[in-house]
Amino acid sequence: MKWLRKKRVLLLLFIGFTAVLFLSTNWMSWFYPIHYRDEISKHSETYEIDPFLVAAIIRVETNFKTGQESKKGAIGLMQLMPDTAKWALEKAKLPDVSMERLKHDPAVNIELGTWYLSSLSRQFEGNRTAVIAAYNAGPGKVRSWLSEGTWDGTEAAVKDIPFGETRHYVQRVIYYYDQYSELYNEF
Template identity: 35%
Template sequence: MKFLRKTFCAIVFLVVIIAAIGIGSRYIIKEKFFPYKYQQYVDMYSSQYNLDPLLVLAVIKTESKFDDDAHSHKNAVGLMQITVDTGQWAAKEMGYNTFSKEDLYNEEYNIKMGCWYLRRLNDTFDKDMDLTIAAYNAGPTNVQSWLDNRKYSSDGKSVDYIPFGETKKYVDKVNTYYHIYQYLYDKKDDYFEADKVVDLMKSFLNVHFLS
């Protein structure tokens, strides 16, 4: 029953996407599924920390679906789902004199800290975006342990197999959302090609409904 419900939702979503593309407009997709919310803060801190704002949007959508009041069973809080422990450490590293859990519910504070942390992870893992995304979910210590283990990494520089199912799905989802955001908001001509659209739809179906 759960699988059938997921499949039905997937079909409804795909019909909406196809209809939107068919009338030559991406407005419906942008507004209903992939909005560019908190643009002022996303653009400002993406620029400050040298990140693609569309990647930041993909992370926010994956983490909280743009709910600034979101919190998880792991004590992760706000738009970019920063844990209190990580927030306390990051605040000190960023030069803040004080920190409280309530700070993480502030949209600007949360996005700034999330962008800072993504930049920190990206520098730690030699600009490898998949490792950066994995570390944002599973923590840098776990990712480094995978790199050090030949069972998971053949070259010590990239991970061939992510042993955490949640993290594997997380990386796939962020990457899929990132590509969709690029399709919707970038001006690259190749993102309008039919095969690109089909690939994006397949990826979305896989990570959001079938995995």
């Protein structure tokens, strides 16, 4: 009988410890971590982009793993296509940045990716959903969908995006954006 009481006491202590742990910390952040917070914060402030959007895009693109290269050739944390990266490097005037450095250096990739998001935000007048779609499909495609009336650019009509990959991408980025915005009061 003593043995059974000891097990109950241990079980109660374990449950109590677990409850205190979960109530005293933001335990959901364990499932939705944000790596490279300093770089994201710095460049988001510089280029006036919501840092949660940058984090959500990185999460969907590479899950914060550096040195990634997609089958289509997109590179780095934010998976910039080489032609887009070269164009953005020229426009952003980032000194001494090679494509190899862009692939492996998180700070440089985040800076250029955030600059590009800022450029898209200006093109689409701050429409976050259109910016996300343009980041994936390209601004030309998104402009044609909007002008042809294929998609109205709203989050409510994401199901109307004609490319399945882009539709799914936008839904995933918005999901992570919402999770980060809820979990982290500030960046």
